[in-house]
Amino acid sequence: MGDKIRVGILGLGRISTLHLQAYKPENKLNAEIVAICDKNKKRLKEVADEYNVENTYTNIDEFLKNSKIDAVEILTPHHLHTEHTIKALKAGKHVSLQKIPALTLSDMDKMIETAKETGLKFRIFENFRFYEPYMKAKELIDQNIIGKPVKIDYQMLSAEKSLSSWPVSLKTWQWRITEKENYRLPTIFDDGYHKHSIISHFFDEPVKSVIAWQGKTKVMKVLDWDLPANIIYTFKDKSRFATWSVSMHKFFPMHSKYYGCDEYLTIFGDYGAIYIPGCTGSLYETCDNSAPGKAGIHWIDKEGKWHSDLDVNTDWANSFVNCSREFIEAIREDRQPEVNPVEARYILQISLAIIRSLRNDFREIKVKDIKDKP
Ligand SMILES: NC(=O)c1ccc[n+]([C@@H]2O[C@H](COP(=O)([O-])OP(=O)(O)OC[C@H]3O[C@@H](n4cnc5c(N)ncnc54)[C@H](O)[C@@H]3O)[C@@H](O)[C@H]2O)c1
Incomplete structure (x- = not known):
């Protein structure tokens, strides 16, 4: 690991604006964006030009092969989170994953398991x-x-x-x-x-x-x-x-x-x-x-x-700067960054209980009764 943590950003949609801005030099994150990936070529070029990023990819597997990347921020739609997180961890990258971490508890468990196996940092980005x-x-x-x-x-x-x-x-x-x-x-x-x-x-x-x-x-x-x-x-x-x-x-x-x-x-x-x-x-x-x-x-x-x-x-944008800083500092200090995935899983369980309530005539649902899906 060099002086600065080298970050790759995966997914350059609406919310990426605030993630990218967080790494601007004035926020002193002790990190730099070294690679970006999005399947939308127009958006990829726009971000590459604005942030002066040389390494651009439309394919996640190619992106993850880049050995300059220490850590990845995953900002793709949630149904891709499990696949993208597991690939990134297996490629040896620390992962900060935007909420919602997953659509089911079993998918969340697969990510937690892979993080344990690899010993890499894995946290959920929850800027609030x-x-x-x-x-x-x-x-x-x-x-x-x-x-x-x-x-x-x-x-x-x-x-x-x-x-x-x-x-x-x-x-x-x-x-x-x-x-x-x-x-x-x-x-x-x-x-x-x-x-x-x-x-x-x-x-x-x-x-x-x-x-x-x-x-x-x-x-x-x-x-x-x-x-x-x-x-x-x-x-x-x-x-x-x-x-x-x-x-x-x-x-x-x-x-x-x-x-x-x-x-x-x-x-x-x-x-x-x-x-x-x-x-x-x-x-x-x-x-x-x-x-x-x-x-x-x-x-x-x-x-x-x-x-x-x-x-x-x-x-509100400052919460993205603070949340990104937490990830970078935790990598440097070799500690678990917030929000840790076990707590994130419990928050997901609340989300799924809410869906079950909505779909069952607004009935009261116990959070612990959610085992996987709504
Ligand atoms: N913390 C917050 O306040 C906050 C706010 C908005 C969104 N989010 C989260 O961020 C994530 C993204 O949301 P968004 O609003 O930016 O979505 P978006 O649809 O605007 O952007 C998603 C981006 O991912 C790219 N993408 C999709 N599949 C890809 C693939 N296989 N490889 C590479 N790129 C791919 C798309 O081209 C698009 O640019 C979601 O999980 C969402 O919940 C969090």
């Missing part, structure tokens, strides 16, 4: 864990500032059109509305992974069961979207619970540098609360300090005193 207001919230919870969380409300709004947002091509959405590639659940299965991950991160006990409801909205005139939705998460301790509720709007007067959506997270503890307005979008950026609150993090402690930290970085 590295969003600074959420990192600060975890610190406050660990310091017992609000007591044990008793209720988490994770609110989200999604808009077909907003005042500004990323262009996302129909191709990027198309595979997400198929059963084989994403269980026809573009928000609930795909984006939901982050939400289950954050909720389970803040509670100190595993999610016991889920109850999931979904409606339906037609977007872009052709796509059946899986929103609105409301998910309830329960715990062994019946006095505690969490919800994730999402609405879908034809238009919302919001600016976003990324997807046309934003989040509002509230964590109520035994004797205090934490409020985090904003995450993916910029809805709260221009809001003043009064309710619903300026982007950042606000909390009330046991003595009833309010606090705010508006210096945390609230740009």
